[in-house]
Every structure is written in structure tokens, then in C-alpha cells.
Amino acid sequence: MSDWSKVTRPIPVPNEWTKPFWDAAKRGVLALQRCQSCGHFQHPPYATCVECISTDLKFEAVRGAGTIYAYTIMYHTGDKRFASAVPYASIIVELDDAPGALLAGNLLEAPHTEAKVGRRVEVIFEKLNDDITLPQFRFARIASAE
Amino acid sequence: MWENRCKVAVSGVGFSKVTRSADIPLAAHALTAVKEAVADSGLQLADIDGLATYPELPATGHTEVDGISIVSVNCMMTMLKLPDLGWHIQVGTVNIGGAMQQAVNALIAGVCKYAVVWRAMHNPRGTYQNLPGAYAQGAAQFTAPYGFGGPGQGMAVAYTRWLERHNQDREKMATLAVTQRRHTQHNPHAYFYGTPLSREDYLNSRMVAYPFCLFDCDIPVQGAVAIVLTTADRARDLKPRPAYLAGYGQRLHFEVAGRIGSLSNYMEGGSSSAKLTWERSGFSPKDVDVAQIYDGFSASVIYGLESYGFCKEGEALDFIQDGRIELNGELPLNTFGGSLGTGRIHGLWHIIEGALQVSDRAGSRQVKDANVSFVGASAPIVTGTTFIFVRDPY
Numbered sequence: 320m321s322d323w324s325k326v327t328r329p330i331p332v333p334n335e336w337t338k339p340f341w342d343a344a345k346r347g348v349l350a351l352q353r354c355q356s357c358g359h360f361q362h363p364p365y366a367t368c369v370e371c372i373s374t375d376l377k378f379e380a381v382r383g384a385g386t387i388y389a390y391t392i393m394y395h396t397g398d399k400r401f402a403s404a405v406p407y408a409s410i411i412v413e414l415d416d417a418p419g420a421l422l423a424g425n426l427l428e429a430p431h432t433e434a435k436v437g438r439r440v441e442v443i444f445e446k447l448n449d450d451i452t453l454p455q456f457r458f459a460r461i462a463s464a465e
Numbered sequence: 466m467w468e469n470r471c472k473v474a475v476s477g478v479g480f481s482k483v484t485r486s487a488d489i490p491l492a493a494h495a496l497t498a499v500k501e502a503v504a505d506s507g508l509q510l511a512d513i514d515g516l517a518t519y520p521e522l523p524a525t526g527h528t529e530v531d532g533i534s535i536v537s538v539n540c541m542m543t544m545l546k547l548p549d550l551g552w553h554i555q556v557g558t559v560n561i562g563g564a565m566q567q568a569v570n571a572l573i574a575g576v577c578k579y580a581v582v583w584r585a586m587h588n589p590r591g592t593y594q595n596l597p598g599a600y601a602q603g604a605a606q607f608t609a610p611y612g613f614g615g616p617g618q619g620m621a622v623a624y625t626r627w628l629e630r631h632n633q634d635r636e637k638m639a640t641l642a643v644t645q646r647r648h649t650q651h652n653p654h655a656y657f658y659g660t661p662l663s664r665e666d667y668l669n670s671r672m673v674a675y676p677f678c679l680f681d682c683d684i685p686v687q688g689a690v691a692i693v694l695t696t697a698d699r700a701r702d703l704k705p706r707p708a709y710l711a712g713y714g715q716r717l718h719f720e721v722a723g724r725i726g727s728l729s730n731y732m733e734g735g736s737s738s739a740k741l742t743w744e745r746s747g748f749s750p751k752d753v754d755v756a757q758i759y760d761g762f763s764a765s766v767i768y769g770l771e772s773y774g775f776c777k778e779g780e781a782l783d784f785i786q787d788g789r790i791e792l793n794g795e796l797p798l799n800t801f802g803g804s805l806g807t808g809r810i811h812g813l814w815h816i817i818e819g820a821l822q823v824s825d826r827a828g829s830r831q832v833k834d835a836n837v838s839f840v841g842a843s844a845p846i847v848t849g850t851t852f853i854f855v856r857d858p859y
């Protein structure tokens with residue numbers, strides 16, 4: 320299992336589009352940008368709805384359950400801050416509540432070899448500092464239809 | 466069909482030395498390549514009146530210094546002091562293929578007669594791709610905190626998606642790496658000329674970012690390549706046999722920056738560019754005699770073969786087997802070795818090879834009866850451009 324204890328992660332810098340996402344994460348809530356015209360959830364946040372071009376977008380809470388959409392196992396130790404966690408799984412998650420929105424994360428609390436497309440995961444939160452809490456993922460604890 | 470098909474041709478081509486380390490400033494490499502391309506055409510430097518490039522250094526976290534880590538149009542203008550310069554451009558999107566297309570347009574518009582397009586690539590000291598410093602801004606705020614660095618990992622996630630969705634096996638990619646390295650042995654300008662690669666070398670090589678092992682990634686190098694483009698009637702009076710441009714296209718699909726892992730980003734990017742190219746040239750994939758498909762990471766070739774229409778989605782790793790992409794195969798592919806063989810110089814080398822093949826100028830790697838030549842000059846994602854060159858104008 321990857322040892323994340325010595326890793327120093329780059330700290331996200333919220334901007335005009337992304338601040339509500341990070342504000343929610345700080346409260347332990349996953350909130351994604353949702354089009355108020357057509358109902359589409361999207362991530363990363365953008366100026367318009369990528370489905371219907373509407374600019375009427377608001378952040379709404381979503382459940383943290385989803386599946387691994389894609390992943391990579393990092394072996395290269397070029398960035399020394401992450402070297403102690405190598406090999407580690409960086410994953411892309413598609414949430415049940417937000418088809419098409421893709422969230423990056425690490426697969427925590429499991430060996431990197433367990434990362435596979437289609438496996439069920441759930442969100443957990445990793446506090447980086449007083450301002451920023453990072454959504455992360457682990458395998459789903461509640462047995463659900465895989 | 467495009468009314469301007471075969472009105473512009475590639476004439477001379479030029480290469481600098483390709484080295485691992487950046488011992489001399491990049492400007493010198495670019496100058497060598499440009500001078501060689503001009504001489505190959507049988508022209509004088511003073512004849513050149515158009516300049517185009519895409520100068521970006523794709524490494525992250527390094528300072529750009531013009532003449533050392535990039536070679537801008539300003540730098541080239543300063544060095545060459547062209548007496549009759551009439552047109553120049555430096556493109557910001559669509560990569561070097563976009564610069565090439567702008568030069569084609571300028572020639573058709575009649576604002577220059579002989580345009581030079583070059584691509585110069587620097588290999589910075591230290592790690593090529595760096596994560597941002599202590600803070601992650603913009604699109605990187607959703608990826609860098611999780612250890613996603615350069616484009617390699619972004620492409621690796623899409624590749625696992627492709628592999629597992631299509632129940633495919635990454636070991637089949639050995640055929641691409643080994644075949645291209647064999648082609649490389651016919652290209653004295655390439656970084657890996659003289660260095661063979663076996664199937665075992667590929668299968669035993671260290672992982673970089675799974676599913677990519679070392680030999681799925683092109684090696685960062687320092688070097689430059691250049692071409693002379695001119696109108697078809699002028700090209701016929703020059704030394705080399707012209708390679709006529711029958712059509713081109715560019716990616717018309719873009720997904721929100723930071724949305725990584727999405728296969729549609731590659732597939733729709735590639736198919737939109739190829740569709741324009743097939744329609745403008747009047748050809749289809751079955752007409753193609755030889756293909757160059759950008760291979761900075763091996764998986765780009767998969768997305769290229771599938772999105773351009775050479776095979777169905779999910780089948781590319783089977784398509785490249787059984788000798789199909791050999792020099793005498795059904796679709797000789799990356800016949801100059803690709804970026805995996807030459808080193809990381811980006812897609813102008815793919816364009817050069819596409820042109821050389823229809824001009825019968827590819828030496829010992831010449832494909833027999835290469836009349837229709839296809840080029841995918843960069844990854845279908847973000848920067849994709851495609852081209853068709855022909856031996857005989859029509």
C-alpha cells in the first residue's frame with residue numbers, strides 16, 4: 320500500500336469558477352457544478368454548460384458513490400514530493416449522480432494493484448490545511464451493485 | 466473536394482543533429498535544419514520569404530528562453546535577415562501541423578513564394594515534467610494534488626480505459642515499439658539509429674506510468690527539423706520531386722481543460738480532423754499506401770488508427786500485428802521510426818516522412834508504390850492535425 324504520510328501535495332488555489340467546490344469540500348460535502356437549464360452535472364467547472372451552453376450554473380451536493388472510470392499507476396519518481404508513495408494509483412472517478420463528470424483522486428486504503436476500471440469507490444476527505452480539504456476515494460464500504 | 470488540392474507542395478527537408486543533452490543553444494539546431502532544407506530544395510536563403518513555427522516547449526516547470534529552450538519566429542527572423550521576407554506566423558494552438566497549414570494558406574493567398582516551417586525541441590536539464598510548485602492553479606488544481614503531472618499520465622489514464630473497456634492487452638504494443646525501432650535503423654538522423662530493440666526489451670522495461678513502460682514514451686532530445694513549402698508550379702522547378710498536399714484538417718473538438726481520462730477527447734478530436742482531410746482530398750483510409758501517425762506516447766497511435774478510420778474502435782492493437790505495419794506490409798506505419806525512434810521532435814518529422822515517401826526520397830525505408838501518404842501530425846487530443854500527400858497531382 321502506498322505510504323502517503325511523507326507526500327507534500329500541491330495545494331489547490333480556488334478561483335472564480337472553482338471556489339464553491341472547495342468551500343463544500345471543506346465542509347465534507349462533494350458539490351459539483353450543475354446546469355439549471357438542463358440539469359447536467361459537470362466537472363471540472365466551466366463558464367458554460369457543456370451540454371446546452373447555458374450560463375445558469377450552480378453547485379449542488381452529490382453523493383460520493385461512483386466507479387473507477389480510468390486510472391494510472393505512477394512508478395516514475397521525477398517529482399520528489401511524491402516519490403515516497405510510488406507506486407501509487409491515480410484514478411478518475413465517474414459519480415453515480417453525475418454521469419460524464421470526471422473527478423481525479425488517489426485510490427487510498429488499498430493496494431495500487433487493486434485499481435481496475437469499473438470498481439466501486441466512495442469519496443473520503445483529506446484535510447490539507449485550514450483552507451483546503453481534498454476529496455479522495457477508497458473502495459466502497461457499503462456493498463452495492465458492481 | 467478541395468479546390469486547392471495539390472496547389473502546394475513540400476520541397477526540401479532538413480535535419481539538425483539529434484542529441485540527448487543540450488550542449489549548444491537550440492537556435493543553432495534550428496538554423497542547421499533550416500539551412501539544410503533550403504539547400505535540399507536547391508534554393509538560397511535569400512529566396513525564403515515566409516516563416517512559420519510552433520515554438521512551445523512541452524516540458525512543464527521550466528523557463529522558456531528564446532534561442533535556448535525555444536526558437537520563435539522572432540529568433541529565426543533575427544538570425545536569417547531575409548531580404549524579401551513577406552509573411553510569418555507563430556501559432557499557439559494545433560501544434561506544428563497548424564503552423565504548416567498556415568504556411569499552406571499563405572502560399573495559396575500569394576503572400577509568399579517559399580515558406581520555411583521548422584520545429585525545434587529542447588531537452589531541459591532535470592525532470593522533464595514537473596508538478597507545479599507548492600500551489601496548483603487553474604485546471605491543475607483538480608489533478609496535480611493527486612500526483613498527475615505531465616501529459617503522460619493524462620494519456621495513461623485514457624489508455625487504461627481503452628485497454629480494459631476493450632478487454633485488450635498492453636503487451637501487444639510491443640509490436641509497435643519493435644517495428645518502429647526496426648524502421649529507425651533506416652533513418653540515420655534518428656536518435657535511436659544504431660540501437661535495436663527486441664520484444665523482450667519492451668516487455669521487461671521499467672514502468673513509468675502504467676500502462677506506459679519506458680519504450681511507450683519518446684525520449685526527450687535536443688534537435689530540429691525543417692521543410693520548404695512552395696506552390697506546386699514553383700516546386701516543379703526545384704531539385705527534389707515535389708510532394709503534393711492533397712488535403713488537410715484540424716481537430717474541431719475540445720473538452721474542458723483538466724477533464725482527463727476521457728477517450729472521446731481523443732476519438733472525436735481525431736475523427737473531426739480526419740473527416741476534413743478525407744473530404745478535401747477525396748481519399749479514404751483504404752486508399753492510403755503509407756501512414757505516419759504521431760507517437761509521442763505509443764497510445765496516440767491507437768487513437769489515431771481508430772479515430773482516423775483505419776480500423777474500428779478497440780481493434781488497433783490487433784490491427785498492428787502480423788506484419789501489417791512493416792515497410793512491405795498493408796499499411797507501413799511510422800516508416801522513419803516515429804518519435805519513439807527519432808526522439809521527441811513532435812510532428813513535423815511525421816510530415817517530412819509523409820512527403821519523402823511520395824517523392825521516392827525515403828532511401829532504404831522507401832515504401833514501394835507509395836502514391837497516397839497520410840500523416841497524423843500530433844495526438845488527436847488538443848492539438849490534432851492531419852494531412853494527405855500524393856505523388857501525382859489530380
Ligand SMILES: [Zn+2]
Nearest residue numbers: 354357368371
Ligand atoms: Zn445545460
